[in-house]
Structures are given as structure tokens and as C-alpha cells.
């Protein structure tokens with residue numbers, strides 16, 4: 001039976017009071033050198049962290065669960081809890097237990113959630129860790145904000161549901177906060193996979209949000225950020241700042257600006273396209289993506305920016321050309337490029353370092369790294385200013401090496417400082433005369449002790465005499481039991497150990513006071529100087545962040561130059577005409593991961609509005625249709641981020657939207673049939689096309705019956721042809737019937753991917769050629785996949801039978817009837833499937849038998865016996 005609450009120990013009462021404030025978080029409660037968890041929190045902690053769950057008589061309940069870990073392991077354990085999806089409230093002791101009267105004062109110093117993580121262990125260097133805020137307004141419009149608290153980057157946007165969805169997919173926030181009443185709607189619209197947290201409706205009030213933001217930025221208006229009219233976006237941004245304060249993150253001075261993301265500034269790709277093209281995330285973990293092959297950046301800042309560039313390609317020709325021209329320049333200027341890359345690499349992640357200043361979590365090593373980074377910024381600035389590339393010069397001009405603070409850091413922090421400031425030892429000599437004096441006293445005191453030890457050893461003849469120190473009674477003289485009889489009477493015994501005794505003397509205590517007094521003062525002085533240095537660093541948050549942004553740009557563009565050299569990419573010519581011409585184009589990802597000895601077969605391709613607006617692409621399974629479609633999209637996209645492209649020549653028309661639709665396969669989402677999903681996605685393409693869109697359709701209509709599929713595919717192609725927008729389209733299909741469209745529609749052209757049949761084998765030539773192809777070789781692919789030969793033979797037999805009479809494409813109902821007739825008239829299979837089954841069972845058994853044999857231990861006789869066994873099995 002639980003005791004009444006009044007019988008709880010004072011500490012447990014304190015725990016209960018704090019826990020009530022953070023009911024949905026696991027509360028890590030600091031008790032001495034441990035973080036303890038109680039009750040349900042302990043059950044969770046023990047399960048997630050693998051730590052022992054015990055029961056404790058806490059004075060309240062006879063069996064309250066308890067699980068704890070040493071305080072110094074907090075980073076590791078916190079990481080595990082947050083990764084497992086828990087919110088964690090860290091409750092610390094707010095006063096020194098030694099001086100506390102009654103129960104030590106405790107309070108939550110930080111609430112850690114996936115989107116508010118600051119700790120290095122919780123962050124991936126190469127990825128931003130965004131916290132998103134969404135404001136749902138009644139007109140189905142959305143305000144969105146994305147903040148990375150670990151770098152200070154803060155974006156806002158607003159738009160319709162599709163845009164909101166796309167942004168969520170692109171930013172992949174670690175956590176999303178929104179209005180409590182919208183929980184169901186959020187799941188319905190944006191899926192159930194994101195980590196979410198809901199807030200009260202009143203937080204999403206325009207006036208409150210603006211007020212929160214003005215207070216945060218300490219400005220009178222938000223005009224300076226150019227976001228004033230984005231009312232819904234500002235509400236979302238305000239909710240984020242509110243949430244951070246609510247989760248005990250008061251130090252947000254490094255969030256210095258708000259950047260808007262305008263839908264019209266970027267080449268639009270819907271979320272299906274971002275996923276289908278495997279731009280930054282593959283369909284399963286470890287898959288190669290465009291990002292993984294392009295990312296040869298040398299800094300985490302560059303890597304993070306590249307990821308954003310890939311999902312937000314530019315649409316502004318001047319800006320794209322600025323990037324492309326600088327890449328071209330960097331390719332030629334090898335020396336400058338190498339020096340720039342080297343300097344950027346040595347900078348370290350100054351963006352994340354600077355974000356640790358407001359909370360003063362930056363440690364002495366990181367402070368020194370910051371100064372070293374600023375030194376490199378200076379080098380980069382000089383390199384940029386000496387060039388003849390205008391863009392690079394401009395980037396260099398905007399860099400600020402902050403010489404005053406960098407010098408100050410070098411002067412005040414020692415060359416090889418400790419990782420923790422709390423124990424001191426990081427401040428240089430010469431910084432403050434008082435500190436130097438204290439150090440001299442401490443040093444001489446220690447020297448004195450060494451001498452005292454030698455002197456006493458000589459006087460007493462105790463050769464093993466040692467001077468030691470502990471926290472209980474300070475310095476002592478230690479004598480092993482064998483020399484105990486030589487100890488003078490004037491020494492005072494303090495402690496007896498198993499094989500030694502410890503003594504103190506008045507002289508020892510006198511020096512101890514001097515030394516420990518000095519040491520305490522040294523530590524206090526060092527901490528004061530360090531703290532003052534951090535306070536001064538506050539003034540440099542914004543310039544250092546700007547440096548970080550510029551270094552990231554230089555890093556990405558140098559990486560593009562390096563890629564162009566390594567992988568033979570060429571500069572694309574971007575133009576505002578309508579033709580898209582690529583010579584010897586390759587797929588940037590596949591070409592890098594082909595089996596050894598294989599080379600990627602390049603292809604020329606042209607799309608234009610006058611005669612080749614739509615290409616119907618046919619070819620056998622596995623011939624490379626999808627690869628060609630995707631490479632067309634990827635080359636276009638790479639050109640729009642300012643990268644060179646895998647082709648020998650590329651004239652790319654400025655594109656404002658890329659749509660891809662890959663046939664019904666993996667894109668299942670909650671409750672909808674694959675075909676429904678396919679049609680939804682295609683409808684969204686049809687309703688959003690522009691004259692500058694590029695559309696890639698792969699096996700549209702595959703998810704339904706052949707005739708329905710053909711009809712839908714046919715009418716989609718017709719629609720794309722006849723719409724006044726005339727979007728450039730590549731349409732890969734197995735429906736050879738669609739080749740008829742070339743005759744019927746003016747700007748449709750048929751192409752196929754070539755192959756060669758040798759005997760009953762098919763060789764993929766992978767070359768694009770004009771004209772349609774007539775069959776798909778699906779059965780060949782089934783053979784390659786390892787289907788039993790008899791099954792393949794039977795499939796060939798059925799195919800021959802079905803093909804025996806020509807099906808008239810224009811007369812589909814009749815064709816359908818004919819097919820039915822043919823199916824009915826099919827002869828029964830020559831083999832019963834059970835026979836195959838029996839065979840494969842036998843082969844399976846033989847395989848397991850062979851697998852179990854250890855050849856190294858098998859005697860010749862045993863081998864013969866096994867052979868006999870196998871022979872018997874085959875009988």
C-alpha cells in the first residue's frame with residue numbers, strides 16, 4: 001500500500017512537483033553524481049538505455065521504480081532517449097549541495113526534444129536539424145517556419161497544402177509543432193511519420209507572434225527581414241520562438257535573422273519528384289542519391305548547403321550563371337581552388353560553434369577553433385579579393401575575419417586548452433597580472449611540498465614517504481606500515497589504511513592553505529576571464545554566421561569544380577529558349593556505381609516545342625528507360641543548381657517545374673490503392689503544368705488492367721500534347737500501342753532503347769534510337785531473376801499462344817474478346833507445378849546438406865558417404 005503523499009521524503013516531493021510541470025517528458029533528476037529517473041520514467045529509461053531498473057522505498061510508495069546513471073554519461077544517454085522519440089527534461093541542482101539548507105534547490109535547465117537538440121551527439125554534421133512550425137489557417141493556407149537552433153538558420157514561407165507538404169519533405173524537420181486541434185488533419189495531410197508536438201491555439205495568434213518575434217530580434221518592426229507581409233509564416237515563426245522558450249531555451253541570440261523562401265524563386269519539384277529522383281534520400285537506407293555522389297564538400301557547412309541547393313534549385317538565370325561561371329573559373333584556377341578548399345576545411349564548423357555561444361556551451365577548445373577558423377577566413381578573404389572573378393570577389397568582400405576577437409582569443413586561450421572550462425587551465429599567462437601571481441604562489445607551494453617530502457624523508461629515515469592529497473583532509477604524509485615505527489610523535493595521524501597510515505603536520509597545513517587558497521582563486525579568475533571572453537563573443541554572432549554562409553557557398557562551388565574534373569562534367573548552357581539538347585548524357589548516380597568493368601552508355605536526347613515535344617520511349621524491361629528519364633531530370637536539375645553536368649554538351653532550357661511520375665510500385669500511402677496514388681499524382685501534374693515544365697512519366701497506367709492503362713496513358717499523352725503549355729515530356733511505357741500516337745499527333749516522336757537478341761539471350765545495347773520497339777522481353781528478365789527454367793518455358797509457351805493471332809489495336813473490345821478466347825484455348829501446362837516444387841524442395845535439401853559440410857574436417861570416407869546421400873536424395 002502506498003503511503004500518503006505527506007509521508008514522501010522532501011526530495012521526492014520536489015521531484016513530484018517538477019514532474020507535474022513536465023508530464024510528457026522523461027525527467028532526469030540530478031541527485032549528487034547521478035541522474036535518477038523514477039516511476040514510469042524509470043521504466044522507459046531502463047528499456048531504452050539498457051540500465052538496471054530497481055525498486056526503491058522512497059518514503060511515498062513502497063515500490064517506486066528507479067533507474068539512474070552517472071552524471072558524466074548524460075550526453076550518451078540523452079542522445080539515446082531523444083533518438084528513441086522521447087522528450088527529455090534535464091533537472092539540475094541549482095545550488096551547491098554543501099551549502100544548501102534543506103533540500104537542494106533543483107529546476108529543469110533544459111528540455112531536449114528532437115528539434116531542439118544542441119548537443120553534438122544528437123546532431124549530424126552534414127545535416128541540418130530543423131524544428132518546423134506550421135500554422136494552419138482556415139482557408140487551407142499554411143504558414144511555415146523552419147529553424148535550425150544548432151546553426152541559427154531560420155526560414156519562413158507560406159502557401160497552399162501542396163507547398164507545405166513539399167517544404168516538409170524538403171526540410172525533413174526533426175520535429176514539427178502546430179495547433180493542437182489540427183492533430184488529425186496534420187496526419188491526414190502530411191502523414192504520420194514526423195515527430196510532432198502540439199501547442200495551444202492562442203500561441204498561433206498574429207499579434208502574439210509578431211510581438212514574440214519583435215522581442216526576440218529586439219527590433220521595432222520586421223521590415224528589415226523583408227517578411228512583413230507573410231503573416232501566416234510569421235505566426236509559424238512566432239510559435240517556434242515560443243516553443244523554444246517554453247522548453248527552457250532562453251538563449252537564442254544566435255538566431256539573428258529570418259529568411260523567406262518564395263515559391264517563385266525556385267524550380268518547383270513536388271515531393272514525389274524529390275523522392276522518385278532520389279535526390280537526397282534513397283528509397284532505402286544506404287542507397288546512393290544525387291547528394292551522395294555530388295557531395296565532395298570539405299566542410300559540414302558546405303555539405304548542409306548542398307543538400308538545400310539540391311532540393312531548392314534556382315530559377316533565376318543570372319544567379320545560376322553566376323554559379324556556373326565561378327565553377328568554370330575555379331576549374332581553371334587550380335591553385336586558388338586548392339588553397340580555398342584547404343582553408344575552408346581548416347575553418348571547422350564555425351556555424352555550429354557560434355550557435356553554442358549564447359548558451360555558453362562552447363568549450364575552450366572550440367573557442368580556440370573559432371579563432372583559428374577566423375584566421376582562415378582572413379586567408380580566404382585575401383584569396384578572393386585578388387581574383388578577377390566578380391562573384392568570388394563579392395563573396396570575399398562580405399567576409400569578416402573579426403581580427404580583434406580572433407587576436408583576443410589567441411592571446412587569452414592557451415594553445416592546447418582542455419575540453420572543459422570548469423576545471424580551469426585554459427587561460428594563458430600574461431592575460432592578467434593577478435592570475436600570474438596566484439599561479440606563482442601555487443607553483444612555489446608545490447615545489448615547497450616536494451622539498452618538504454625530501455626533507456622529512458631524510459630526517460625520519462622513511463624512504464617510502466609520500467605526500468598525497470584528498471578532498472577530506474587535504475594534503476597528508478603517507479607512511480607504509482613497515483616504516484610506521486619511525487614516525488615522529490609530533491605528526492598527527494588522520495587515517496589508517498590496510499598497508500599505510502596518513503599523517504598531517506602544522507607545516508604541511510600552513511602550505512596547504514596557501515596552495516589551495518591560490519588554486520581556488522586561480523580557478524575563479526580563469527572562469528571569470530573565460531566568461532568575459534564569451535560575453536565579448538556575443539557581439540560577433542552575426543558576422544561569424546555570415547562568414548559561415550559564404551564559406552558554405554565557396555565550398556559547394558569548389559566541390560562542383562572538383563566534381564567536373566573528376567567525373568568529366570561539362571558546363572551546361574542555360575537559355576530562355578525552349579529546346580533541351582544533351583549530347584552524350586549520362587546518369588550521374590548510376591554511372592558511379594556500376595559493377596566493375598561496366599561503363600555507362602551515354603545517349604543524346606533532344607526535346608523541343610516545334611517537333612519533338614513528347615517522346616514515347618519503349619524498350620525491353622531493364623534496357624534503361626527509367627535511367628534515361630531520370631538522367632534527363634537530373635541533368636536539368638544539376639544545371640539549375642549551378643553544377644556542371646554529366647554530358648559532353650548540354651543546352652538546357654530554363655525550367656520552372658520538373659514533374660516525375662513513376663509507375664505504380666512503391667508509392668503506397670495510407671489507405672489508398674497504388675493506382676489511386678498514381679492517378680492522384682498524375683492529376684497534380686496535369687493541373688500544374690507550365691510552358692517551362694519538364695515532365696517525366698514512367699509506365700503510367702501500369703497499375704490497372706491493360707486496356708484501362710493504355711486508355712489512360714493515351715489520353716494523358718494527348719492532353720499534354722494539346723494543352724497550350726506544351727510541356728516537354730518523356731513518356732516511358734511498355735504499351736507499344738502508344739507508338740500509334742506519333743502518327744496521330746504532330747509533336748510526338750517514338751524512340752526505343754536498343755537491344756540485340758542472340759539465340760534466346762538478350763543483350764542490352766542501351767542506345768536510344770528513333771522508332772518504337774515491339775516487345776518487352778519480360779520473360780528474359782524473369783529468367784535473369786532466377787525463375788525456374790520450366791516456369792520460364794511455360795511462360796514462353798503462353799506468350800507464343802497469345803501472340804499467334806494479331807490483335808487489332810484499334811478495335812479494343814474485339815481484341816479483349818480474342819484474348820479471352822486465347823486464354824481459354826490454352827493447353828494445360830506440360831508439367832505439374834508440384835513437380836517443380838518437389839524438385840526445388842530436393843535441391844533445397846541438397847543445398848542445405850552441402851552448406852552444413854565442413855570440408856576441412858571431412859575425411860575421404862565421410863565425403864563418399866555424403867555423395868551417396870545426395871545420390872539417394874535425387875532418386
Ligand SMILES: Nc1ncnc2c1ncn2[C@@H]1O[C@H](COP(=O)(O)OP(=O)(O)OP(=O)(O)O)[C@@H](O)[C@H]1O
Pocket residue numbers: 590599600601602619620621622623624625626627628766
Ligand atoms: N545507359 C546505361 N548504361 C549502363 N547501364 C545502364 C544504362 N541504363 C540503365 N542501366 C542499368 O540497367 C538497369 C535497368 O535500367 P532501368 O531501370 O532504367 O530499365 P527499364 O527499361 O526502366 O526497366 P523496366 O522497364 O523493367 O522498369 C539500371 O539499374 C542500370 O544498372
